[in-house]
Amino acid sequence: MASTTNEEVTFLDAINQALREELDRDQDVFILGEDVAGYGGAFKVTKGLLDDYGPERVIDMPLAEAAIFGSAIGAALMGMRPVAEAQYADFLACGFDYIVNEAAKYHYRSGHPVPVVFRAPSGAGVRGGPFHSASPEAWFAHVPGLKVVVPGTPTDAKGLLKSAIRDDNPVVFLEHKYLYRHEKEVLPEGEYTIPLGKAEIKRQGTDLSIVTYGAMLRRSLDAADKLAERGHSVEVIDLRTIYPWDSEMILESVEKTSRALLVQEDVRTLGIMSEVGAVIADEGFESLDAPVGRVTAPDSPVPFSPPLEDAFIPSVERIVEAAEKTLAF
Amino acid sequence: MASTTNEEVTFLDAINQALREELDRDQDVFILGEDVAGYGGAFKVTKGLLDDYGPERVIDMPLAEAAIFGSAIGAALMGMRPVAEAQYADFLACGFDYIVNEAAKYHYRSGHPVPVVFRAPSGAGVRGGPFHSASPEAWFAHVPGLKVVVPGTPTDAKGLLKSAIRDDNPVVFLEHKYLYRHEKEVLPEGEYTIPLGKAEIKRQGTDLSIVTYGAMLRRSLDAADKLAERGHSVEVIDLRTIYPWDSEMILESVEKTSRALLVQEDVRTLGIMSEVGAVIADEGFESLDAPVGRVTAPDSPVPFSPPLEDAFIPSVERIVEAAEKTLAF
Amino acid sequence: MVDDKTKLELYRLMTLGRAVEDKLFSLYRQGRLLGAIYLGRGQEATEIGAAAALKDGDTLAPTHRDLIAQIAHGIDIHRIFMNHFGRADGPTRGRDGNTHAGDMSKGILYNISMLPDGYPVSTGIALSFKLRKQPQVAMAYCGEGATSRGDWHEALNFASIKQLPVVFIVINNKFAYSSPNETEMVIESVTARAPGYAMKSATVDGNDVIAVHEAATEAVERARGGGGPTLIEAKTMRMLGHAGHDPADYVPEELLKEWEEKDPIKAYKQRLLDESVLDEAKIAAIDEEHKAAVEEAATMAEAAPLPDGSEVSDGVYH
Amino acid sequence: MVDDKTKLELYRLMTLGRAVEDKLFSLYRQGRLLGAIYLGRGQEATEIGAAAALKDGDTLAPTHRDLIAQIAHGIDIHRIFMNHFGRADGPTRGRDGNTHAGDMSKGILYNISMLPDGYPVSTGIALSFKLRKQPQVAMAYCGEGATSRGDWHEALNFASIKQLPVVFIVINNKFAYSSPNETEMVIESVTARAPGYAMKSATVDGNDVIAVHEAATEAVERARGGGGPTLIEAKTMRMLGHAGHDPADYVPEELLKEWEEKDPIKAYKQRLLDESVLDEAKIAAIDEEHKAAVEEAATMAEAAPLPDGSEVSDGVYH
Ligand SMILES: Cc1ncc(C[n+]2csc(CCOP(=O)(O)OP(=O)(O)O)c2C)c(N)n1
Ligand SMILES: Cc1ncc(C[n+]2csc(CCOP(=O)(O)OP(=O)(O)O)c2C)c(N)n1
Ligand SMILES: [Mg+2]
């Protein structure tokens, strides 16, 4: 599992590597969650860690989210660096209070660091239905005191998770489950981290800025390819950190391109792109030559049946279509 | 407690009236929550109801939000119309799962109605500190399947609560606690309801549209008065229903005024005004002559100490200042 | 005392449950099913024995694993296949999958993933029965894993305070996903918690359908008569993986062997043969009947149309 | 066996607790305090008796009502007044109010409103002690009302599974806000739930500081020695309203009278006089000392500056 070969590494293995490197680096790091030890987690993200780090660093918890998140916070208050896993991001709702009230507000009130990470597999696209497909990043981005990360590539996943574990604030770290085995990359050689709060331009362009993240990054890049064939130069920016998000980079890009299209897999109302749109409409208004379009899921639960789920998740075609509308304005 | 006198009625009494009228009208309506019976609720909203309707219609619950919300949903599935109270809106986070997963998604999956209301006192301004001042409307507005209501006047509070109780969908009904005893009105005579999903123009104007709701309605109207003195005609629209919100009325108003200012007490990132801003930036773009400004709380927990809390909540001055900036653009 | 007619009916239901699940598993392995499956093989005696104690008008709140219990409360097996196939005319119209469906007209709740949400929801249903003075009973199932969740505690406590007509069934099948009992609790039986709510309770052999049925019937009738809630733990074994994809190699071979010997259908069949309630001809006839019914339902479901993507956001609100 | 020095110290702490709260109440009634107050009058024996069993390095998770317990674990009373006055240099720098503060350097957690969050948080603290092989103990308080919450159950169960060094104190003061015990549980004592976690437990007279202290000391030392968690219920009475604004007219007069007779400080003072641990001169000296300390802390706090509005969003992140 060394990180210095030339082999492609899946999104999932990149996360496993990050956990290993941090477990190696810092004795205070430990993992807790349901079925994370012997079983290696529902998605096998923590596979092999029990064998290599033992049951005191990789702890199987009862089916009890308040106990998992609450305990993680308690240990973090004592200076440990727990990485708590929710089996699916949907279950963050079952221990919600601990994340939004206990963890998020402790530092503001006491000045005391709360270095805890809440990891969970999020997102749709695997026929998981209404209770295994959640994208809860917007809930947590609305809670001051939390940081929220949703990586879109294996490289980012590894580097951002390492930063999240080292951060002295509570971080909600959402791993899009569709990416686990669908995204592969050769990772940077050796040790590296990626700073929280910084977006990245994944593709340069001059005519339109697409802002996106997570599983929509790949679709946005594919859409940009298609648009390039039709002569449009599209910039694609990956937010990576959902809060605090990198408004500076987005506003700069819009200043350059004069047009923005915001793409999220999350439902329309109050996904993070609502914030991005509102900020562009305010601070970027003078740059704009066209309405700020959004491509999102509809306001509905995530449906199970393939034709419904496929209609729910924004497609490359929908992105291309919306982009052409914005470009033509 | 008749609703046909010419006396002014507080926001709180208007809610009490709504509950009484619905308890009278429909035997399936009942109330459950902590200390709602003999004590009449932490804010005395349910005062007198135990005496008049008995312990089977006004039920004291143990300190257990999952039991309160979960039970309310169960009874609603059987066709009753429970009105569940969280003692403070902050405690909605303690039974969050039931609202966002069980109640919100049941109809989509089954076609079966879930006529439940979750009532809670929300908002800041009473020195309640970080755990008694929550404005959680944005969390719930982000959950398809829920309706979310935040009235700003006694008349609306009564009429909207009656509609919420009669609605066949789960409704999160947030009562801004600062308004309970600070807002008074003569209520419309006789029985009336106010439809969910409809905003209202509380003041007509031609130069600028202020969109707001809840406790910021009064401050926005005060700001509009001051701006009028300086020759500006400001329209003030009260959303009233946060989801589904009345984008039609807002877009019409912006078409008329060409300028929008969005005012919320909630923290900046991903409050409902982010959605309103994003929609205006898209669908209302061609009407706009100025950036879409937002006046909000900062991204922080709600602080306790008066100078901090006063700085947290948007003031009339801040609204006026932002409005002048937008008007001058 | 369970009469012969009921004994036969329990047999019929258990075998139908197994036939349905066997078919689902085979479709799943052939890659013909959509989404996940959570099978209750080995638990049929509890799934059927408890839910069969319910009457019309009573409600059942199953979990992901309690498909078979839904059969005992009268679900039409067409609904089961239609939902696993994500079909437009299924009980969720493709909105949800696998066992996440039910039949509200029969009092079978649509379960959700979050465990054990059916417990507090069922206390609310029982509350409505009590408020409306209806002699109906709510029954909620969950696994032993779910008893670690706080909501479980809140439901039991509230039910006991209000003496609600609700019966709580815990199926202790030795595992919660990969986690054995020891990582979930320190006690021998979950019923050790009943005194904490001054609640009546019973621990039963979950592979003995008659024992389960008798305990559940007593509890249901007590609840119906105003005698309050009961907690029943049935000890059994999950004979397959947590879900279709899980080979469950964390389960010791010997444990599986031991419980294969105690297969609830095999043992019960022999008993009914011994008691002359059943004979080989009847057994064959029942098998035949199930097979035909299951094949018909599966075939029909597979042939039924999927929903159209254009309706993705239909039905979010009433 | 509690020695005389400890006995005296317990007396000193209880009376200091009461002096602090009396002062707060008087400031509140004069409208000089900001925000709410949640007084523990009548509970001093439990507040002090249990927390005094802790050593340096141990942690205390109080609730809104457990200000006095914080005193036993060494909080400087200046912090208390500074926080109730919402001052800039207080423990929350005005970010939070009333008892929602603590002292992390002394292992006193900053409690939040959501009950009983300190329970799961304390299991995590205890887990960290165990993982790091530190002989330290976590103690968590809550009221009997909070035992109805699911999180309470999750914490006890997890602590028992991992045999964590944590002591759970339940102060049964007969009311949760306006709700008497009967609307909260059906059992006589919350310790009826301990067997559900195979957990050691004790029910003690919460107005007898020695009894509480002995039970807590036993539990703390057992936890420290690797013997796992304990649940202690102390039976006492909340002698004032839920909060400063609450006249508590739902509390029967006779109940208050009955418990006024059992005032934990009065009884204990008499006992120490009888045992010659105390004499009237010492009593007067202690009173004097408290009075001076409390006046000084209150005066200083009232005179201290409020935070500036411009820093409202400072310190959200580390
Ligand atoms: C609140 C919650 N957390 C996590 C899960 C994920 N999950 C699904 S089934 C399961 C194990 C359930 O075990 P048990 O309750 O014993 O039921 P069984 O599967 O054995 O029937 C887990 C952890 C869930 N469904 N709900
Ligand atoms: C989860 C949660 N729900 C509701 C409340 C509101 N509340 C504050 S104190 C209280 C009563 C607490 O009673 P108890 O636990 O007995 O403690 P006591 O106040 O008697 O010390 C309630 C309902 C809360 N703090 N937390
Ligand atoms: Mg199980």
Ligand SMILES: [Mg+2]
């Ligand atoms: Mg109490």
